[in-house]
């Protein structure tokens with residue numbers, strides 16, 4: 001079990017938080033008003049405000065991503081991220097910022113000898129993550145609904161922040177990282193999912209680098225995970241497509257082509273970058 005009081009800060013007043021004796025809630029030590037958050041039956045905490053939670057991924061998006069990730073088609077990416085965590089951290093806190101349904105978070109926790117906390121605005125993602133951790137008896141991961149723009153944790157508490165296909169908020173991540181800690185980002189390389197795009201569109205373009213990459217943290221290392229992924233059923237191909245930004249920009253003809261695909265070979269090309277917060 002993670003000692004949450006070491007890390008959590010109240011999202012309303014910034015005061016340290018502790019878990020009540022009956023283990024039902026987390027309360028803050030704010031002077032005037034004690035803010036109280038109840039653990040859900042699946043074991044996660046919800047720190048989001050009603051306006052924030054509207055921006056998290058929907059139940060349907062989470063369901064398709066879960067179906068795809070649980071096929072372990074992205075296991076190579078996950079293993080490479082876990083290797084980087086193990087290389088740079090030993091025993092301290094790892095935060096997964098924008099953890100979705102906790103696929104990478106729980107995979108890291110299973111190999112890591114420290115605490116791993118995943119935050120995401122999607123309560124559907126976080127609920128799945130917490131349930132998966134219980135099912136696999138993983139005791140060193142914990143999940144909370146919260147924004148990566150205002151992580152409900154104290155300053156300089158994390159040895160690493162992991163940020164996989166989710167918004168990268170350099171200033172906030174640098175606030176929560178210890179000096180000497182690392183930020184590990186994963187995003188699409190130029191050929192990522194090229195085969196999928198070719199199957200759907202007449203004209204395809206290479207991906208360009210995302211524009212929210214850190215500017216002030218020091219780049220230590222860059223590596224690429226590249227392989228050819230073969231999928232042999234439409235359900236998995238559709239789940240993969242729905243995880244991509246193209247899903248929201250595709251017209252009727254694209255969806256028609258997608259519906260007709262029973263097999264697919266596509267490039268996986270993911271760029272993992274490791275940045276350090278200097279001492």
Ligand SMILES: C[S@@+](CC[C@H](N)C(=O)[O-])C[C@H]1O[C@@H](n2cnc3c(N)ncnc32)[C@H](O)[C@@H]1O
Nearest residue numbers: 056057098099100120121122147148164165166
């Ligand atoms: C493409 S998904 C990636 C999820 C997970 N890292 C993965 O790769 O499986 C992006 C995630 O970012 C989350 N997200 C978007 N904006 C967020 C915010 N401001 N704070 C926390 N999570 C956010 C979404 O809910 C979604 O789960």
Ligand SMILES: [Zn+2]
Nearest residue numbers: 010013028035
């Ligand atoms: Zn408070």
